[in-house]
Amino acid sequence: MQDLEHAIDQWREQWAGEILSRPDLDELEDHLRQHAGPLLAKGLSADDAVWVAARHVGAPAAVIAEFDSANPTRVCRKRLHWMVLGYLSVTLIQTLVTFTVNLSSLLTAWTGASDTAVLVTAYVALALGQVVFIATLVEMARGGRWVRRLPVGIFKRIDFRQAWGIAVALLALFTAYLFIRRTLPLDYAAPPLFPTFPEQLGAGLWLHWILIVVFSFTAWSLIRKPVAHRPPLWMRWINYATAVTTAASVYIAFSLLAVIPTIHLYRVVSSESIGRITQYYAWRAWALPAVMFLILAILHRRRISTA
């Protein structure tokens, strides 16, 4: 009996990377069990019985392709899912990188080193961080299923609806945090690229909210509204455009969070170094997510059209 449960657990893990809700997978599991039942009664081992039954249920990729063609909105939902998850993973890594950069600059500045030394430390930390970032991008490009290979059991069990819940909760949390910290001591020189970034944080937050509303509405309509098997071009472009704008706006929110230690450093590190670092944030806030989503969009388009 324990063998059977173990074999079924392993079978469920094969579906971990697929966009399939838990009830749908439960229904398939019930089917698998009914198929395996008579085989077990005939004396087959649990592993063998589940293997044969799994062959009858079908390979995950083939069954998922069938689910997609039976419900075309799944394609849009899938794309949004990977975009949001991809965006959040990249944002989290970039926030960590920024924190590392800030921390190393702080430590170097405390030792009484020159501005150049502080900047060099910051860039070395940045370079190391970007290696991690690029490695993550490559992993995502290889199928967006890197989560499955993480040695953490909970990720294997996570349902795509739960992943969405976590993503939305994270967004809400960070937005709430930014609202509470509305009066940040933002008294350093703004980078010339974005004159309103970030002194007019209040205005920026409203924009951020508007973008989140637009994004949620588009996401909702994409999921609700039935479309042809291959979504029309305008819808795909809305898909990509919303993703990029939201990416940029949420990215600024995240970046501001990570900048906070730098702001506290203001009197320790020279304004020139800070200026350079913030300029870098401003550029990155728009450029990196845009590049990332272009890559994702192309990959998704290719995968969907060949499916």
Added chain:
Amino acid sequence: MATKELVAASSRPLVLSILERGESYGYAIIQEVKALSRGELQWTDGMLYPVLHRLEREGLIKSRWGKSETGRKRKYYRLSRDGGKALKAEKTQWVNVHNTLAQLWGTPTCKI
């Protein structure tokens, strides 16, 4: 053995007709199709569920989560009123196809 296309095309009237007899679930539906067709209609079992879900979205069948004989949860499907109408239309279509071929082949035609 029926081709893949024919199996896919006939899945809709088959599911509706089986559910017309009463509430059922995925595995039982497949077993019934296998038995009735004497193995001529072979489905990859996993393919049935997207069909069931589509019929449910179209409002032709309804589903509920119940318990199996071993107490595990199981999803049961039944025909809705719209499903009954859709089945009537399907019957007419399939009998028309059958009768057209039957006349050409000189085999007996049938009525609904």
